[in-house]
Amino acid sequence: MAPKVLVSDKLSETAVQIFRDRGIDVDFEPNLGKDKDALIAKIGEYDGLAIRSATKVTEKVLEAATNLKVVARAGIGVDNVDIPEASKKGVIVMNTPFGNMITTAEHAIAMMFAVARQIPEASASTHAGKWEKSKFMGVELTNKTLGVIGAGNIGGIVCDRALGLKMKVIAYDPFLSEERADKMGVTKVELDELLTRADFITLHVPFTDQTKNILSRENLSKTKKGVRIINCARGGLVDEEALADLIKEGHVAGAAFDVFAKEPATENPLFGLPNVVCTPHLGASTTEAQENVALQVAEQMSDYLLTGAVTNSLNMPSVTAEEAKVMGPWIKLAEHLGAFVGQMTDEPIEAINILYDGSAAELNLEALNCAGVAGIMQASNPDVNMVSAPVIAEERGIKISRTTQHKQGVFDGYIKLTVKTPSRERSIAGTVFSDGKPRFIQIKGITIDAEIGQHMLYTTNKDVPGIIGTLGQTLGENGVNIANFTLGRASAGGDAIALLYVDGVVAPEVLQKLEATGLFQSVKPLEFEVA
Template structure:
């Protein structure tokens, strides 16, 4: 029986033709995504769901999606898909990471001009017959400093356009190397420096726990008086109440906002302010961009449903159907080793080296490398996936090295991940046991055997009597239950490592209490 796909948002008809030509039955119901109940009533009849931003793929929808194998999002962000619920159901979620970069970057530049010259308000006034020529006194963009928060795929296009407009561009991006910054012609700075210097600030980062409200009241207070802020990235990056207060106080001269915390935005704290320009999430809304992402998502979904090939998946590796059984556990190992290192890395990286030892060296290591880099970058770049991760790393000037060795010294197969910067090196290694589950076997040269768990506590300390008791007591007093406790040390009395699997998440307060214990050098909460 041919697979069936439901298109529940407005998608180019050319995409519908691609589905049909590939042998996929397709139902084009572009308004269905707006009606949750109607979508839930029919979703059980489909193997695939193609969406844009209007359809919300919630746990309730997924619960009714008994046949669903894949969700294809025509665009970058997958905020409207419940990824944990989809993953738990075994539903692959794909996006189209590069189809609308130019369009979104151009919209940010257009918003910057609109805010600088008050074009929407001037247009409304002029068409009302007022001719208020002296009311709209704008500012030039030439020679002004543009601060980019995020200088990846879209941010780098904005930088290129801004430099062409004779602006000075500074950028804050933990993954941007000095070499890549020089290539782009931007100055890499710390966030507080950007706040202090920028005349215009444009945001180009995904919404993660680290970036949520990255522009809050404290950040706004650090900015120079008269700053103008552009957000065409994600709602939630800017504290809307704090921005409104800064606009009312005259500290912020203007703002261009394309994205909001709640969408559709029928009411918002920013609405009604004369210095605010708002658009209804139009960043990717051009004919060219919508055609590109629609064709791309149709090709990807058809490839998966007909041939089992996975590409641009946010929650699954990009591997062929033939490779899947053998590669799957090693993909999981590589991604978790990367995630382990990424959650412990705050400073910019220069080189990522992945070494494959033993039987794994004969496999298709490209997918494994992509998985490792994806895990490494995802703590700061939520939308990164198996296809985009190596590209994103290269854009930031991060070198990726692969080393294969036929023999493994300890286990049949070992993957060793090393992350290097100017003044530090971090490495972690692991293997897959006979049960198919990945294990950590080495951290910083210290042998340790530990399984990955959803919530873990990583502690480095000096190997001294009383430490383990103090750690257990601290966690017990905080109501944190220990599931497993794995230890390793370099030498007696030397550096030691503890990997503790706990039930539930460890709060920042508890992590701080652990870090303050005698003999503890570092403590971090990890999530997998």
């Protein structure tokens, strides 16, 4: 029987025809996704669901989707899909991360022109029969300094277009190497320098705990007088109320926003202010982009349903169906190794090497490499997946290499991940035990045997008495239960580490208490996605 796909949002007829041409039984109901109850009543008969943003794939929808194998989003954002629940149900979630990069970058450039020349207000005035030529005095972009926060896929395109406009481009991106910045023709700077130098500031980063309100009231106050702010990335990156105040005070000359902290944005502190250009999240809204992502999603879903091949998945590695059963635990291990290093590293990564020993060297190393790199990159960008991670790493000038060797040591096979930054190298190794559970077996060259949990605490210190007692007492007094406690040392009295698996997030004040003891060189909370 042919696989059956439901298209519940507006996709192009060309994309729908791709399903038919490849032997997929497809139902095209572009308005069904807006009716949650109707979707729940119908979803049980389908193997695949193709959506845009209108369809909400909730826990209840997934519960009713008894035959569903794959959900594919035509676009990058998957906020409308409950990915953890989909994973529990064994449903693969795909997106199309690269289909609208150019369109979004072009919108940012267009918004920059619009705010520089006050085009929307001048147009409205002229339409009203006025001729207020002297009222709308703009500024040129040529020779102005553009500050780009986030120089990844879309930000990189904006940099390229801005250089073509003869702007001076400076970029803040912790993961942008000096070598990559030189190739792009931009100057890599720290955030404070960007704020004080830029005539225009444009944001191109995902919304994370690190980037939330990256342009806070404090940071906005550091900006150059007369700066103009453009945000076509994500709502919540800018303190909109603070920005509105600075516009009213005359410190900020204008702003152009396509995204807002609360959407749909029917009211906002920026609305109605002079020289503020607002659009309703149009970054990906071009005919070309919508067609590209629709065609991509049809091809990806067809490939998976007909051959088992997985592309651009957010919750499963890009491996064949035959490999998935064997590879699963090792891919999870590679992700954990990467996540550890990614959370420990706060400076640009220049190189990543992944060593595969023994039985691990006989697996699908491309998929394992992607998993390890994705684990690293997800520490700063949760939108990264196994497919996009190597591309993003390459764009940032990160050199990725892998090494294989015959069995050495006590384990049948293991993986060792090493990253190089301008100041140091950091490495971690792990293996998969016979029970299928990944374990950390070496950190900083120190042998350990650590179970991996969702919430962990990592400390470094000298091998002196009192470490175990201090950790146990401090965590216990603050209601943090220890599930597993692993210690390791290089030598008696030398460098030592502790890795604790705890039952909840360790609060900042508890970390401060541990640091205040003077026993620890570093205290770092870590988070891992575990099944």
